[in-house]
Amino acid sequence: MGDATQNDSKVVVRGLGKVFERKGDGLVVLDQVDLTIAAGEFVCLLGPSGCGKSTLLNIIGGFEKPTVGSVTIDGAPVVGPDPRRVFVFQEYGVFPWASVWDNIAIGLRHLPRAERDARIHRYVELIGLEGFEKTYSSELSGGMRQRVAVARALAVSPDVILMDEPLGALDSLTRFQMRTEILRLWQKERMTILFVTHDVDESVQLADRVVVMSPRPGRIAAVVPIDMPHPRELGSPAYAALKTKLYELLSVTHAV
Amino acid sequence: MKYSLWPFITVAVATVIIYGSRRFREVAQRLILPLAALAIFVSAWQFGCDLKKYELRSPDGTIRLLEVFPTPWQTVVELGRMVTDGTLLRYTVASMYRVAIGFGLAVLIGIPVGLTMGWGARTFRALNPLVQGLRPISPIAWIPIAILWFGVEDASAIFLIFLASLFPIVTGSFTAVHTIPSVYVRSARNFGLRRFELLRYVIFPASLPQIITALRLALGIAWMVIVAAEMIAVQSGLGYVITDARNGNNYARVCGAMVCLGALGVFLDYAIRQLQRLDEVRWGFSKV
Numbered sequence: 001m002g003d004a005t006q007n008d009s010k011v012v013v014r015g016l017g018k019v020f021e022r023k024g025d026g027l028v029v030l031d032q033v034d035l036t037i038a039a040g041e042f043v044c045l046l047g048p049s050g051c052g053k054s055t056l057l058n059i060i061g062g063f064e065k066p067t068v069g070s071v072t073i074d075g076a077p078v079v080g081p082d083p084r085r086v087f088v089f090q091e092y093g094v095f096p097w098a099s100v101w102d103n104i105a106i107g108l109r110h111l112p113r114a115e116r117d118a119r120i121h122r123y124v125e126l127i128g129l130e131g132f133e134k135t136y137s138s139e140l141s142g143g144m145r146q147r148v149a150v151a152r153a154l155a156v157s158p159d160v161i162l163m164d165e166p167l168g169a170l171d172s173l174t175r176f177q178m179r180t181e182i183l184r185l186w187q188k189e190r191m192t193i194l195f196v197t198h199d200v201d202e203s204v205q206l207a208d209r210v211v212v213m214s215p216r217p218g219r220i221a222a223v224v225p226i227d228m229p230h231p232r233e234l235g236s237p238a239y240a241a242l243k244t245k246l247y248e249l250l251s252v253t254h255a256v
Numbered sequence: 257m258k259y260s261l262w263p264f265i266t267v268a269v270a271t272v273i274i275y276g277s278r279r280f281r282e283v284a285q286r287l288i289l290p291l292a293a294l295a296i297f298v299s300a301w302q303f304g305c306d307l308k309k310y311e312l313r314s315p316d317g318t319i320r321l322l323e324v325f326p327t328p329w330q331t332v333v334e335l336g337r338m339v340t341d342g343t344l345l346r347y348t349v350a351s352m353y354r355v356a357i358g359f360g361l362a363v364l365i366g367i368p369v370g371l372t373m374g375w376g377a378r379t380f381r382a383l384n385p386l387v388q389g390l391r392p393i394s395p396i397a398w399i400p401i402a403i404l405w406f407g408v409e410d411a412s413a414i415f416l417i418f419l420a421s422l423f424p425i426v427t428g429s430f431t432a433v434h435t436i437p438s439v440y441v442r443s444a445r446n447f448g449l450r451r452f453e454l455l456r457y458v459i460f461p462a463s464l465p466q467i468i469t470a471l472r473l474a475l476g477i478a479w480m481v482i483v484a485a486e487m488i489a490v491q492s493g494l495g496y497v498i499t500d501a502r503n504g505n506n507y508a509r510v511c512g513a514m515v516c517l518g519a520l521g522v523f524l525d526y527a528i529r530q531l532q533r534l535d536e537v538r539w540g541f542s543k544v
């Protein structure tokens with residue numbers, strides 16, 4: 001897919017910087033970040049722990065304000081959270097006091113009843129949780145809960161999904177299934193996805209482009225396009241070469 | 257004879273049972289262990305009564321030893337009398353009624369106030385010093401004011417119960433809101449929930465387990481305060497039984513009323529604990 005062209009660019013980050021105030025001085029977390037994501041593109045944000053990935057995602061999601069620079073989506077500046085771009089939090093964003101059904105219903109509460117029920121049915125089916133509609137999410141496994149978080153986000157038909165290490169808490173088998181699941185949903189719905197991870201393999205399997213960040217202060221160290229059709233052959237030499245390249249980029253940025 | 261024998265035998269038997277209970281089944285343990293502990297307590301009570309006796313010399317020259325404190329058996333007999341003459345039922349209803357009204361009012365006012373303080377930073381800044389300043393004043397200190405205001409009437413006692421329950425409920429409610437993990441609020445905001453919807457779908461359900469814990473605490477305090485309130489501010493209820501019986505030198509009745517207070521307190525706590533079993537809050541209690 002390569003770099004985004006001017007007219008189909010969805011998310012545009014320009015000259016972004018973030019400084020957290022501390023006693024005495026400030027902690028520079030993001031510095032001069034420029035990033036353009038095309039509509040329908042799947043971008044993975046890869047970087048060492050503490051480099052500011054979550055901070056960047058939170059600013060794009062409208063949960064935090066940048067110190068300098070701007071974020072625009074569809075040309076309009078981001079001023080706060082918005083149902084058109086949904087954040088999938090690492091683990092606990094699903095409401096434990098509500099059932100699977102009610103969790104998915106939360107973003108659909110203004111729809112007419114028939115349409116809302118139809119949608120919820122569709123997304124429950126999509127994540128394979130039929131029969132669990134009335135189950136309280138506190139009684140689900142971690143993987144099931146994460147699928148609810150994804151379904152809840154998809155149900156509102158957002159055009160951007162921001163995922164902050166959504167699979168980080170899962171065991172490797174569930175992780176793997178969820179990756180396939182997310183890819184399937186993305187190919188079906190073609191929303192724009194910005195996906196934070198520190199798992200190199202995950203980024204190569206999922207992304208159109210992998211954006212590598214340097215350690216704090218977080219800058220964009222490299223952008224690696226992954227030009228392979230889905231489903232990707234995880235054992236292929238090209239796949240292995242890309243993984244090696246990303247590992248090298250990560251260790252180089254570490255060393256600097 | 258000065259000392260009764262049965263407390264010693266009972267303690268010995270109860271001790272053997274407690275030591276041997278390791279081999280009992282769980283159900284049996286749940287039943288037998290508390291009973292054994294109760295038996296030891298009652299034995300200690302009897303022993304305490306035997307320690308302090310006085311001599312009563314009858315005109316015919318015989319000497320009898322009498323207890324100063326009411327014994328367990330005298331208390332049971334007096335309780336039976338209270339049941340048959342109707343005082344127990346009448347005064348239990350009176351006390352329960354006052355607690356129900358006072359506590360109910362505190363719930364109706366305290367939860368909304370607490371939630372508002374928890375969510376609104378400015379409301380919190382305005383009200384918190386006041387709440388924290390009023391909270392440490394024992395409800396008993398309000399008794400003179402209550403009587404001045406409401407007279408020796410139900411309303412005085414209800415007012416005191418209301419005060420006793422209000423501050424724990426308010427504090428518990430705003431603390432509950434303050435400790436909601438920010439990820440829930442962010443999710444809610446992300447899906448466009450604001451104001452009333454945010455309160456209804458997130459703030460309230462997320463705080464509910466902690467609010468229920470606060471209610472339980474407040475009800476316990478209310479039940480303790482009712483005795484003090486009724487001893488001074490009204491002329492009925494279990495607290496009044498205690499003052500009245502003391503004035504009549506009927507200490508067995510004092511103890512009988514105390515036993516009732518304990519039993520009813522256990523019942524009230526059991527009743528309010530049932531709230532923890534609601535589907536909407538089970539997630540907040542790891543083990544009910």
Ligand SMILES: Nc1ncnc2c1ncn2[C@@H]1O[C@H](COP(=O)(O)OP(=O)(O)OP(=O)(O)O)[C@@H](O)[C@H]1O
Nearest residue numbers: 020027029048049050051052053054055056198216
């Ligand atoms: N609210 C905050 N106030 C002060 N400092 C913060 C705040 N949030 C994050 N930071 C700091 O900013 C830096 C980057 O944090 P961030 O959470 O964005 O890292 P990350 O790349 O997501 O790391 P990880 O992979 O471990 O999740 C960290 O050093 C952190 O201590």
Ligand SMILES: [Mg+2]
Nearest residue numbers: 053054055164
């Ligand atoms: Mg992070």
